Amino acid sequence: MSKILDEHVFTSESVSPGHPDKVCDQISDAVLDSCLAKDPKSRVACETLVGHNLVVNAGEITCSGIDSINTEKIARDVVKEIGYDRKELKFWHDSFEYISRIHGQSPDISQGVTEGEGLFDEQGAGDQxxxxxxxxxxTPELIPTPIALSHRLLMELDKIRKSGKIDYLRPDSKSQVSVKYVGGKPQYITTVLISHQTNDVPLDKIREDLVKIAKDVLEPTGLLRDDTEYYINPTGKFVLGGPYADAGLTGRKIIVDTYGGVGSHGGGAFSGKDPSKVxxxxxxxxxxxxxxxxxxxxxxxxxxxxxxxxxxxxxxxxxxxxxxxxxxxxxxxxxxxxxxxxxxxxxxxxxxxxxxxxxxxxxxxxxxxxxxxxxxxxxxxxxxxxxxxxxxx
Known part of the structure; x- marks a missing residue:
């Protein structure tokens, strides 16, 4: 293993529940939750695709109560709860086309995972x-500083959006925090980036509001400086967002889901998979x-x-x-x-x-x-x- 550089800047990002890929992760995991509630021994590998007025579920589910699980209703409920609940957002819970291509788990996989059915007596790993x-x-969370702070920003912004305190915020957003390290220790925040979907309001107003929120969230860390830079909606406009503007897939935010790029990653995604999948x-x-x-x-x-x-x-x-x-x-x-x-x-x-x-x-x-x-x-x-x-x- 190489030593950590004595001085460097490390950046991590987070994405909001309204980000297209996260919409997919939440639908997939909502299906998993429903299956486990019906049958704790369920085998679930549920993938979701969202796009322009479209939600697709595909994958393998074996569950004793599957006939009573309405995956379309689950998808619509999740989309509504996230905040895509009105026509003006272009993608909303009442309008999208829904397609399901879900089938049972392969028996070849099942026999290796189910206790007593494969070559070994014990329950085996669901994959290599x-x-x-x-x-x-x-950090108090015992995760790296850049990803911890990126998450904190979006949690606060989502809370404010749902409360209606800032009524022009829409569901899709991303954050990014860059931290200067010296001798392996975080010293200060160099830049804060927030891209947030909004109604069509003046950019100066958006920047003023979101910089204030960012400072309120990050000030207690002691890592802000007078020369910390803030970038808010740097394209100049972010009105069209969510699945209307960009397709999404389950499992495409594996670095956001883990440690923000710090350490290693085995490549496997989490959402939509029952825990027999290692x-x-x-x-x-x-x-x-x-x-x-x-x-x-x-x-x-x-x-x-x-x-x-x-x-x-x-x-x-x-x-x-x-x-x-x-x-x-x-x-x-x-x-x-x-x-x-x-x-x-x-x-x-x-x-x-x-x-x-x-x-x-x-x-x-x-x-x-x-x-x-x-x-x-x-x-x-x-x-x-x-x-x-x-x-x-």
Missing amino acids: GMMFGYACNE DRSAAYYSRYAAKNIVAAGLAEKCEIQVSYAIGMARPLSINVETYETGKVDNVKIQKILESGQIFDFRPAAILEDLNLLKPSGWSYIDSAKYGHFGRDMFPWEKTDKVEQLKKAL
């Missing part, structure tokens, strides 16, 4: 691949382990890679990297993870440990906006293994 989890002590569940569990390691003070930064073969329960490999910030040797942490004593990376154990089949106090659609990491509502964000790790290491 490698997944990563990451944590650092830069693309999702093992990435959550890797984050869970990495966050507890950092919360325990064993490292300032920690990245965990885990890899699987489809149909096999035990990971093929587990790798730990602390970027020279570890208080104990990486190999010692790795051996603890491999032992399964504190964290058990077998798919069935992950489902049980994080209660992923019967969410309580959260739902998968919650994870489809503002990133999957850094909010305490999710079970993979708990730090209940800290004392065990300290004792073991």
